[in-house]
Amino acid sequence: MIADHLHEITEKLPQAVRLVAVSKFHPVEALREAYDAGQRIFAESRPQELAAKVPQLPTDIEWHFIGHLQTNKLKLVLPYVSLVQSVDSLHLLEAIDKWGSENSRVIPVLLELHLGAEETKQGFTAGEIRDILLRYCGTVPSETPPDLRNIQFCGLMGMATNTDDEAVIEADFCRIESLFHALRAEFPSLASFTELSIGMSADWPIAIRHSATMVRIGTDIFGPREY
Numbered sequence: 001m002i003a004d005h006l007h008e009i010t011e012k013l014p015q016a017v018r019l020v021a022v023s024k025f026h027p028v029e030a031l032r033e034a035y036d037a038g039q040r041i042f043a044e045s046r047p048q049e050l051a052a053k054v055p056q057l058p059t060d061i062e063w064h065f066i067g068h069l070q071t072n073k074l075k076l077v078l079p080y081v082s083l084v085q086s087v088d089s090l091h092l093l094e095a096i097d098k099w100g101s102e103n104s105r106v107i108p109v110l111l112e113l114h115l116g117a118e119e120t121k122q123g124f125t126a127g128e129i130r131d132i133l134l135r136y137c138g139t140v141p142s143e144t145p146p147d148l149r150n151i152q153f154c155g156l157m158g159m160a161t162n163t164d165d166e167a168v169i170e171a172d173f174c175r176i177e178s179l180f181h182a183l184r185a186e187f188p189s190l191a192s193f194t195e196l197s198i199g200m201s202a203d204w205p206i207a208i209r210h211s212a213t214m215v216r217i218g219t220d221i222f223g224p225r226e227y
Contacts, residue, residue, distance in 0.1 A: 002222060005222075007037070013215070017208055017214065020042070020214050021039050021043065022042075022043045022221075024218065030222050034222070041062045042062070042063055043085070044066070045068075047069070050076065062083075063082060064082065065081045065083070065085065068088065069086060071091065071092060071095040078100070078105070083110065084110070085216075086122070087111055087112060089124075090132065093109070093132070093148070094148075097148050097151050098150075101150045105150065107151055108152040108154045108192070109154060110197055113126065113129065115172045115175065126179050133190065137189060153193055155195030156195075156196055170210075173199075173207055177196065177210040177211045196213050196214070197212070198215070200217060201217050201220040
């Protein structure tokens, strides 16, 4: 069944859009079924769950982290992931950079834009993201600039408002799409800034109309979560 779901989704995805299988709360057996069907990118949102699953699955899996990451949990995540999609604060960014420096690693990240209407959502404002990139590129002097030499900025991530109103979702995705293209134009030296991760099971067809390069799909692949 998982293989059938994957086939249905990949048949509809443009070739340039990568499918990230959101495997959080699902058992290793379900991930193996998806792997056997050809899926290679998986995303987790809990550090302990990620660290437990990684050694049980093939080594060619590309792991992403998509949850709120606490700085005291970096050692459970950063050794294993190819991309941290959910960097939502300068404090976290600097902690990741420090871990990378101490472990001789450059960590690829996406900066999370606070998109939806919910106050509980994490993320930066558009202005905060621009300020980070200005400081990283050395165009704004600062008395205490973060080093960030152990960070690779790969793009933006966002979640639309949790609503059935497609016009609201469309507006959210349009906003992050506009910011993504504006930042790419403003910072041409950031050659790695190419990823826009938007769209989940409920709204990914809308996301691909707004320049998504990754969609994060869980329920439509694995079914309801097993808590």
